[in-house]
Amino acid sequence: MFKIVRREEMAEGTVILNEIEAPLIAKKAKPGQFVILKANETGERIPLTMADTDLQKGTITVIYMVVGKSTAIFKSLKVGDGYMDIIGPLGKPTHLEKVGNVVCVGGGTGVAVLHPITRALKEVGNHVTCIIGARNKGLLILEDQMKAASHELIVCTDDGSYGRKGFVTEALKDVLERSDIQLAVAIGPVPMMKFVSKLTKEYNVKTIVSLNPIMVDGTGMCGGCRVSVGGQTKFACVEGPEFDGHQVDYDELMQRLQAYAEQEKQCYADHQCRMNPV
Amino acid sequence: MAQPEGKKEKIARQPMPEQAPEVRRRNFDEVPLGLSPEAAQQEAKRCLQCKKPSCMDGCPVSVDIPGFIKFICEGEFTQATRRIWERNALPAVCGRVCPQESQCEGVCILGKKDQPVAIGNLERFAADYERKHGKGELPPKAKPTGKKVAVVGSGPSGLTVAGDLILKGHEVTIFEAFHRPGGVLVYGIPEFRLPKEIVFQEVNFLERLGVKLECNAVVGRTVSLDELFEEGYDAIYLGVGAGLPSFLNIPGENLTGICSANEYLTRSNLMKAYRFPEYDTPIIKGKNVITLGAGNVAMDSARTALRLGAEVSRIVYRRSRQEVPARAAEVHHAEQEGVEFHFLTAPTRFIGDEKGRVIGMEGLKMELGEPDDSGRRRPIPIKGSEFVLDCDLVIIAVGAGANPLLTQSTEGLQLNKRGYIIADPETGKTSKKGVWAGGDIVTGSATVILAMGAGRKAADSIHKYLTWGW
16 A cells, blocks of 8 residues: 555645655656556546655655546545555656756646656756646645746736736746747646647747546556647657647547546546435 | 276267356356366366377477376366466466467367367366365475566466466566556456456465565566666566557547557456446447457457447458457357457548547458468458448457567667567577566467466576576
């Protein structure tokens, strides 16, 4: 069992942080890599990109939004409880290079994934501007951490309840206008990554995105995570999860993410019924 | 009971009782129900106890077939299993999934004039009897050698190596990437052909012998081969399987509702999606299902689809019935259950609806030309023969290649053009000192028993190395 040693609730309880004892994974994990977790005997295997690792404590940290039965079960786990199965580190680590000026854009729980990458890009000597966004103030996460991980942080909320009013793409446009940017990294909901990439393409800025397709094994043996990049099919679990943002077929990814939507909804509704019987 | 003197009474091959097709096509219980002890003894009496048993030559692990059959004749069922264990650690598995018709039974001397001895059914009987009624005695182990062996992969190949080497006194640890052991026995072969409880009990047998099992260990990611050597392992066996699903690379292949057989079967068998929502992993329950390919994996997929509620389950294969690679028994079971076979047909593209879900497959009729480099006649498209088949689930079962996760992250391991590990066919030695390999990662997708045969050879070679050096 992989024990939870720390647990936090964020964004009004919709986003959960779990710091988990997994020394072998912590030893090897690099920014950008993910793990596959399974809570119990009947549970699904789901991927979560690591938000942090602590070599000394031998722990990994995942931050996830509750969107269905599996993440709801994860949320119910307390400190001292554990995940039955975790494998990792999976996927190719982020390519880290000093290129000059970098802008990192994160939306929703994508910010959690963006955090170790932003920090690493800063550590190798890039000048890092970070833009994070959420629907409203209550749903923002990791603001302090992202500030520490970058040289400049711009916070956006759709409703203007905090920071700059508007989408991250609007803040990004300003940054692209005023600075000469060598690299953009965008991690968040698929439409966000799609529109960020569309924008950076106009400015000819190389863009990396981290994709989140459905996965089962995570080791390249099933092809469930396949995505189209530059017209070619790639397995996100072994060739990704990061890809050239200008080459990804986002519409196909959004469709493929709906493959089991009906069963997922049914499962989640039944689970909530059981948890809150009337 | 000894064999009677004089002329043997002619006993017909004992039929294997099976679930009726119209019943079993909707459940996941085993299709063959197993011989009764009486039927097993009757069948055992048919064996001629040949002085030069060709059946043993036909067996990739050289089980003492006449030997174990004689014990069954005599009612000594536990002894029969012990005799099998001398050469085969997984008789409950092999008795169910080996292609006996092209191995032991295919060369059975009785089979020349009559039906061959039902060796597979007898092996299964002995193993099942032992599991249900045996006292759980373990075979003896040699004195500890102080040597440590790491086995990567807990499929049939790795399990065989582990079983052989633990009995020779070595310390053995199996590293498995999945959360459950068994490899293809657990994710690939469905419950109705090989109950998972049996696989876990076979693995448990090895654990009781002292084999250590570490699941959730992805060698090549969590730990590398060089690190295993640094940790003190003296030898490593790679039995990681083929594990890279082949796709057709035709338009529309990424529509939802199209998946590899690996994904479909892993969801159903390993993640138990056939019991959804009791188990959380979902699976597409197509009503109109097409499976592309005609190997054993395709049969498993098409039959699983029926059990998951398909009204129509079709096999679409680009060659003819003669070239079908699946076992005749599996094709027969599939046909009985209502799987439709469309031969000389190949897909050209998939058609989707406005939500990106597959609704049809466009295909072309084929005719067969000269053999290609696999030795099978090459399918040639017939111009103008396009047609569309409606479908809401397509399972692609056209083979699997070498998964590069381990092979590409390991220095010094020579691979062939297609990414399989190059290993000596007699010893399993690779180009990397102290590393052996066998099974599908060397040969490409093949069978459980061939993987076991390779494991047997490698175990012998590893033992020699640990005793006398490279």
